Amino acid sequence: MLSLMLKDILLLKKTIVFSALYLVVMLFVFASLDNAASVFIICTVAITYVLTVSGCALDDKNKTDVILNSLPLSRSVVVGARYLMVLVYVMFGVVVYTLATWIVGMLNLIPNLYPVNLEEFLGAFLSISLLASIYLPLYFKFGYIKSKIYHFILFFGMFFGISFLASGITSGNPTLLRIAAFLSELSDGVIGTMIAGTALVMLAVSYGISLRIYRNREF
Amino acid sequence: MDKILQVQNLTKNFRDFKLDNVSFSMEKGFIMGFIGPNGAGKSTTIKLIMNLLKKDAGQVLVFGLDNIRHEKEIKNRIGFVYDENYYYEELTPKEMGRIIAPLYKNWDDKAFSHYIRRFELPLDRKIKDLSKGMKMKFSLAVALSHNAELLIMDEPTSGLDPIVRNELLDILTDISRKEDKGVFFSTHITSDLDKVADCITFIHEGRIIFSSAKDDILENYCLVKGAIGLIRDEDRGSFIGIKENQFGFEGLAQDRKKLRRMYGESIVIEKPTLEDIMLYFTRRNRNA
């Protein structure tokens, strides 16, 4: 399992570095705005998504399924590695962001910079879990090229979806307000657990589907 | 002697091709050549052995174990080399080695370094920048670095120039002979096998035509040449096929002694190559 994850890291060296830089740059660009939190969420989700999809693309391009399935690797590990990498990328985003804010804070370049708090992290985690849970089974079923279109839909859908939700809340949509009211009555801890739980359940279900698809595939 | 590979009644249906009841077996420590024209079903058979394709019927036993129930254990003991290099082009042999090493139970790093050096492979050049011959040698280096007992190779020499091909065959025979490893080697370049193979399995249009010791095959059949119309009708049964040109005929036959007795000096009898045998059998099946 670890080998496969190492493989992705080695393959995506350049993309990883670029993602880190992107995060830092975005930090500087948007830090002065009030919703610095959403910067983190959007950037982390974006880079995780890009890294995941790029990893899939490279596997597909090299037709490495043949080798991977000729090695003493069970298909559950091959699929599992993809999902685990999603978590790794999210953590990577957190670490880079935290380091950046810490260094910037120490140098006092920008005032009022907060490191990531739990809400933001959970928000990012939920969003990327949703995206990955939809994308990965499609990738395992159709391969990278054919699922490219879903990739685009998801990517842009994500941006529009978030701003739609945000505007929905601010403009006073009754359903959303009721949900928001219900949620605000629960304690932070419960909400946090619910969000994390939902994300994990989504990933688990998606993993199950992906595994089923991959087990039936022929090369 | 133990059978290292047993294929029994293997069947797989495709839309326009069928692998039909394929059966053959191979013993430990030998080199088996798996020959057949393009599209005969060689790659399909190998993919079924490696469980890359799902069979419709039949059974495959490797080291006496079912290839689906004991898939992981078997794959730990098999080294594979395919005709197309499916490794990550963006990585270097060194990085590729680091990724693959922990996946094998019996990985031998010293052996890996030894083969990299012996094949003169640049460790730090991206795989996409290696020549086809070098890519093949890299595949082989990996296949030989985890104490595999069986090497399965699908057209490993296609696309290689004769010099590299010879080198590769030399390495394979060396390893098989010295270390008692089984080598299962599919190819349509039969000249590779004329010399070194111990057994030959011939597949054509999804069916096994024969599977036996190479010497038996080459001794049982003979190439016969003579004047047109020389062979009497009742003797034509001994022939697998006869080709006639303006000046004479050439045919593949069994029963060398009988033909020599009947026709004496009026025919030329030669030892056939595997290619001759493959060609005549293929033509016969086509005309049947």
Next chain:
Amino acid sequence: MNIVISNSSEEPIYEQIARQIKNQIMKGDLKGGELLPSIRVLAKELQISVITTKRAYDELERDGYIEIVPGKGTFVSVQNKQLLREMRYKMVEEKLAEAVDAAKSIGLEQEELLNMLKILYEEE
């Protein structure tokens, strides 16, 4: 030990090998008790099948020329001088039988054949 095989000869390869080893044993080039290469090394060096070399060795063992000792290797049988002489005797006898057959098939008289033998012998 020298072995040269011809791929294009009608004689099967295992026979060529067996014959050549036999001759070398009888001529004394291969001495009794000498270690022979394993069937695998032979196959590798001559670039032929292991089944072929095994067949050659099996035949040589059957005819008493070599001994295969499991775990140790293959050795030239230690022939006592008498037995070796008898074998060589037999070889000459076989060759003369061939000559007689050939002579008879072209209608050569015994007298002429003996003359031929005399001339050839004296040529040495």
